[in-house]
Amino acid sequence: MSLTILVAGATGRFRPIVPLLLERAHHVRAGTRDHDSVAARELAELGAQLVVCDLDDPSSIENAARGADAVFASGTAHRVGPDGEVRHGHNLADALHAVTVDHVVYSSGAGADHHTGVGILEAKREIEEYLSERRLPTTILAPVYLMENLFNPWNLPALEAGVFPSPLPPTRAIQQIPIIDIAAFAVHALEHRHDLVGQRVELASDSVNALEEARIVSSASRRELEVREVSQAGGLGVLFDWLARVGFSVDIASLRRAFADVPWHSFSDWAVEQDWTVLNPPERTNELCGCGSAG
Secondary structure (H helix, E strand, O other), X not given: OOOEXXXXXXXXXXXXXXXXXXXXOOEEEEEEOOOOOHHHHHHHHHOOEEEEOOOOOHHHHHHHHOOOOEEEEEOOHHHHHHXXXXXXXXXXXXXXXXXXXXXXXXXXXXXXXXOOOOHHHHHHHHHHHHHHHOOOOEEEEEEOEEHHHHHXXXXXXXXXXXXXXXXXXXXXXEEEEOHHHHHHHHHHHHHOHXXXXXXXXXXXXXXXXXXXXXXXXXXXXXXXXEEEEOOOOHHHHHHHHHHHHOOOOOOHHHHHHHOOOOOOOOHHHHHHOOOHHHHOOHHHHHHHHHHHOOO
């Protein structure tokens, strides 16, 4: 059955869900604040319908969601911080309650169903509870640490210098997942509403430590990386302290068996698909890549 699905924040980090839905003949409303952005135009070219959807403007969420069969949305802490994420989550829940949406697939975070003392997870817990209070028919996706976090701005200088920064002890494994796996699972959840509505599913694709990651990235990028333990301050420091002491505990093997139709990626699978030219210092980019620049 073809569904009409609003993807809130469609030009953000979960943008890969849009082409996945379009490939399966669903009608996608790509919710965005800026229709003129390059990312928005690319989604329109793929066949998505651009609609105004600003999480700071509940009326725009209502207008974008009205008449849709389902909505996909995610937390926004990476853009507005934990407090902003809570505000956006409340706005979203209130707006979707007002227009009586039949299914909400919301990407939260693993561990957010408990009191952790970690700001970003506490914000996600508050949103999950508010979605429940509003009695929305919701499927909560709770992914672990994103593989793409390796590309966060504070890691790039170290990577360019040949250092693989590890905020945890290098032998401490951390469960991880790439965005494409979350997007694929979200598509599955949207298409299997009756099986997953009211459920909370923690998602992980692999478990690797920094020594293993550095070896894999060194092979994929053809640059030898040396693991170095680093410390983080503030909210990130609290998060990594929790990950070192407690961490995630998803039964990955059982998850893969239960959802065998989702194309799960190991860290190695993910690494070989990345553009590792980001590891090249700017002054060396032309030198290293120039031989292919003329096509």
